[in-house]
Amino acid sequence: MTPQRSLLLSLILTALLPAQAQDAAALKAVAEKALATSPEVTARWHAYQAALEGWDAARAARGPRVDLRAEAGQERFQYDVAPSSRRNRTGTSLTLTQVLWDGLGTQREIERSSNERLSRYFELLDASENTALEAVRALIDVQRMRRLASLAADNVAEHRKALDKIETRVKAGVGRGVDQEQAQARLALAESNLVTERANLHDVMARYQRIVGEAPQRQVPPLAPLDARLPASAIEALQQAVSQSPAIRASVAALRAAEFSVKTRESLLQPRVEFRARTGRGHNFNSLEGRRGDSGAEVVLIWNLFDGGGDRARVRQQAALRSQASDLRDKACRDATQVAAIAYNDMNKLREQVALLQANTAAIARARQAY
Numbered sequence: 207m208t209p210q211r212s213l214l215l216s217l218i219l220t221a222l223l224p225a226q227a228q229d230a231a232a233l234k235a236v237a238e239k240a241l242a243t244s245p246e247v248t249a250r251w252h253a254y255q256a257a258l259e260g261w262d263a264a265r266a267a268r269g270p271r272v273d274l275r276a277e278a279g280q281e282r283f284q285y286d287v288a289p290s291s292r293r294n295r296t297g298t299s300l301t302l303t304q305v306l307w308d309g310l311g312t313q314r315e316i317e318r319s320s321n322e323r324l325s326r327y328f329e330l331l332d333a334s335e336n337t338a339l340e341a342v343r344a345l346i347d348v349q350r351m352r353r354l355a356s357l358a359a360d361n362v363a364e365h366r367k368a369l370d371k372i373e374t375r376v377k378a379g380v381g382r383g384v385d386q387e388q389a390q391a392r393l394a395l396a397e398s399n400l401v402t403e404r405a406n407l408h409d410v411m412a413r414y415q416r417i418v419g420e421a422p423q424r425q426v427p428p429l430a431p432l433d434a435r436l437p438a439s440a441i442e443a444l445q446q447a448v449s450q451s452p453a454i455r456a457s458v459a460a461l462r463a464a465e466f467s468v469k470t471r472e473s474l475l476q477p478r479v480e481f482r483a484r485t486g487r488g489h490n491f492n493s494l495e496g497r498r499g500d501s502g503a504e505v506v507l508i509w510n511l512f513d514g515g516g517d518r519a520r521v522r523q524q525a526a527l528r529s530q531a532s533d534l535r536d537k538a539c540r541d542a543t544q545v546a547a548i549a550y551n552d553m554n555k556l557r558e559q560v561a562l563l564q565a566n567t568a569a570i571a572r573a574r575q576a577y
Contacts, residue, residue, distance in 0.1 A: 297488025
C-alpha cells in the first residue's frame with residue numbers, strides 16, 4: 207500500500223468510527239483490514255490516481271511545446287534539360303510552439319479534468335465507506351451468530367436435562383408418557399435450531415473472510431455502540447444523507463465535468479492561434495544545396511472550416527452525456543434518500559423489537575422457573 211493511500215484510508219477511518227472509544231479498536235482494525243485488501247477500493251484508488259495524472263496532463267497544455275527533429279537522407283533530382291543528380295542532406299532542428307488562443311479549450315479541459323478528479327475521489331470515498339460498513343456489519347454478525355449458536359447449544363443441553371428428568375418420572379410411574387413425547391419433540395426442535403444457527407454462523411464467517419480477507423478471530427472483544435451520532439429525526443437523517451453522501455457528491459462532480467466537456471468540444475469550432483519559433487542546422491538543410499541552417503518565428507492561425515460535421519456531432523454527443531450525468535445525479539439523490547429512510551425506520555423498529563424481546567425473555571425465564 208502506498209503512503210498516500212494509507213494516509214487517505216486512515217483519514218476515512220477517523221471520520222467513520224468513534225476513535226475516542228476504547229472498544230472501537232476492534233471495529234477500526236477490521237475496517238482497516240477490509241480497506242487494505244478490498245479489490246473495489248483498490249480499483250477506485252487507481253481510478254483516482256489516473257484522474258490526478260489526467261489533471262496534470264491538462265495543465266501541462268498551457269505551457270510551450272519544444273520538439274527536436276534530426277534527419278539524414280539522400281535525394282534525387284530530375285530535370286528536363288539537365289542530367290539527374292543526387293544530394294545528401296542532414297539536419298537538426300528545434301521548434302517551440304506556444305498556443306496563444308484555442309477558444310479557451312485548454313482552460314475548459316483543465317476544469318473538466320479537475321471535476322473528474324473530484325468525482326473519482328468521492329467514488330473512492332463511497333467505496334471505502336461501503337466496504338468499512340460491510341466489514342463492521344460482518345464482524346457484528348459473526349459475534350451475534352456465535353452468541354446465537356452458543357444459546358442454541360445451551361438450549362439443547364437444557365432440553366436434554368428436562369427430558370432425562372421426565373423419563374425418570376415416567377419410569378417411576380409418576381409421569382405421563384405424553385410429557386415424554388413432548389419433551390422429545392422439543393429436544394428435536396432445539397437440535398434442529400442448533401444446526402440452523404451453526405450453518406448461519408458458517409455463512410457469516412465466510413462473508414467476513416470475503417470482505418476482510420482473513421478468518422475472524424476466535425475471541426472478539428465487546429464492540430463499541432455505533433448509535434452515539436445518529437440523527438434525532440427522520441428529516442434530519444434525510445438531510446444528512448443528501449448533504450454528506452459521497453455518491454451524490456461524485457455525481458455532482460461528474461455532471462460538472464460533463465458540462466465542461468461540452469464547452470471543450472465547442473472550443474474546437476473556434477480558430478486556433480499559435481506562436482512558433484524554429485531554428486535548425488545541417489548540410490543541404492531543408493533540401494537547399496549549400497544551406498547550413500535557418501531560424502524563424504511566426505504566428506499561425508488555424509481554423510477548420512469544414513470536417514464533415516464531426517466537431518458539431520461531438521458537441522451534441524457531449525451534450526447527451528451531460529444529460530445522462532444529470533439523470534445519474536438525480537438517481538443518486540433518490541437512492542441515498544431511500545436508503546436513509548429505510549435505515550432510520552429499521553433502527554426504530556429494532557429498538558421496539560429489542561424492548562419486546564426483553565419482555566418476552568423475562569416471561570420465558572419466569573415460566574421455565576415455574577415449570
